[in-house]
Amino acid sequence: MLAYGFKSNGGPEVLEEIQVPTPAPGPGQVLIEVAYAGVNFAEVQHRRGEFGEPDGPGGYDVPGLEVSGTVAALGPGTAGPAVGEQVAAYLPAFGGYAEFAVAGTDFVRPVGALPLASAAGVPCVYPTAYGVLEDAGRLRAGETVLIHAAAGGVGSAAARIARALGAAHVFGTVGSAEKTGLAAGLGYDALFAREDFVDAVLEVTAGRGADLVLDPVGGAVRRASLTVLAPFGRVVTYGDLGRHGDWTADVWDLWKNSRSIAGYNMGDVARRSPAVIGEHLAQALSALASGTLPHTPPTVVPPAEVAEVHRRLEAGGTQGKTVFDIARRG
Ligand SMILES: NC(=O)c1ccc[n+]([C@@H]2O[C@H](COP(=O)([O-])OP(=O)(O)OC[C@H]3O[C@@H](n4cnc5c(N)ncnc54)[C@H](OP(=O)(O)O)[C@@H]3O)[C@@H](O)[C@H]2O)c1
Known part of the structure; x- marks a missing residue:
């Protein structure tokens, strides 16, 4: 699958378009075909090396803590959202800047009436x-x-x-x-x-x-x-x-x-009290969809702009939320 990642830590220029194997969902996990991936400051820290050196498939790490998309497959014995359901998910182990991502069901919730682009900016930020x-x-x-x-x-x-x-x-x-x-x-x-x-x-x-x-x-x-x-x-x-x-x-x-x-x-809460994340995620998606919680729609950009988006975020030049439209080319 197509993804955006880095093989060595460094500045925004280390981010590249790559081909990596599509991840397989394990027990308690779902495979999501990613529509939009939210951009977070933690991904700048990941890229810089504050969470360690890249050690994923082919030596690449794929950043990305939150996505929205469609459930493509369930892991063995997984009870949770149905294949085809539109969901938003928090990804504590990263991997969101990609065509597919794997998420634990504790951190996956249906988007309901909220548009997928808006939903992508919810799972890390709102909890x-x-x-x-x-x-x-x-x-x-x-x-x-x-x-x-x-x-x-x-x-x-x-x-x-x-x-x-x-x-x-x-x-x-x-x-x-x-x-x-x-x-x-x-x-x-x-x-x-x-x-x-x-x-x-x-x-x-x-x-x-x-x-x-x-x-x-x-x-x-x-x-x-x-x-x-x-x-x-x-x-x-x-x-x-x-x-x-x-x-x-x-x-x-x-x-x-x-x-x-x-x-x-959030990483600590996800490990020790995962239900809290799921509850806050469901609460946010529902309040945003109903309008109880007003919000400004995110800035949507193609993923090819990943290095530029990281540069702006790092320079403090952003406002509100930016999400990648993963299928958009150029
Ligand atoms: N602990 C957790 O579980 C958790 C979870 C999610 C996020 N976070 C943290 O929450 C913070 C915000 O994350 P976010 O993803 O929502 O990012 P963001 O707020 O969208 O972007 C960063 C913003 O922080 C401000 N900023 C202040 N000092 C800065 C500096 N020295 N360098 C760069 N920017 C600076 C900038 O705006 P202004 O300078 O104009 O204010 C910039 O626009 C980050 O520190 C992130 O690590 C923590």
Whole structure:
């Protein structure tokens, strides 16, 4: 089958169009003929080598954490979606940038009335957004939420979900001044430039701060986020976009200021609580299809643009969600 992958870690130029064997579904798995593949920042990390060296068939790794498409075959003894059903799937072991992908039934749900292009951007992004807000962040109705990397895939989904879960105010930070104008379209009360978000958040909350901060950026942004927490406020960490590496929090600072730091890792949840991912995926597909959860349709591009899309994502130049139309050539 046709796929897009890399044989050595490196910059976007290592991504190439390749031929690899069509994967075979094992017990508890389905084979999906991929219609659309969502693009995530984790695939940039995969390509760079942050998850190890490529070791797939022919020495290639095929990135891709989420797809939509049609069930083509079931693995031995698999009970789940029927052959021919249109589904969306999270792929914890990657493989989405391809004509076919294999997924465990825990992570496969019918798309229902949601168009396949929109559904492709749901299986990684939305369970993460629900997970950081509800499971790690313990969001309660009436609270104020601050979302870093606000205009991206997870960020823009989290803004809408936070509102649907009853947040009273939803603010965000972005890396460039031009993106602050996207606030209303993405469901935010306001977007701030990340470099001086502390003053902006304290001003807009009359000094009280945010109850919940979602932080995939890390480094100085993470440290500063602790200083804008309202009493019993939480910072949820779930990425290191700035490549700052690990740091140590001062527990006495948490104690003396009634603040908390929490973590969320979808790979860990998928291994230890897979049902949680399936529940959030079903919840998101249904809310998006019914319109209960508003969303902006993704940017659809041919997979031949894979290197360019990675370049833009890495440079912080994207907004919302991008998906590959796997069958589109040129
Ligand atoms: N823990 C988990 O289970 C989990 C699951 C899914 C995603 N994530 C994490 O969530 C984050 C967002 O993922 P996504 O796929 O939705 O990506 P994305 O938000 O669509 O794209 C990345 C965005 O982050 C912002 N950003 C901030 N600092 C950056 C930097 N130093 N370099 C590049 N971009 C930077 C950029 O916008 P602005 O600078 O304008 O804000 C950029 O558009 C990533 O860190 C990803 O690893 C974690």
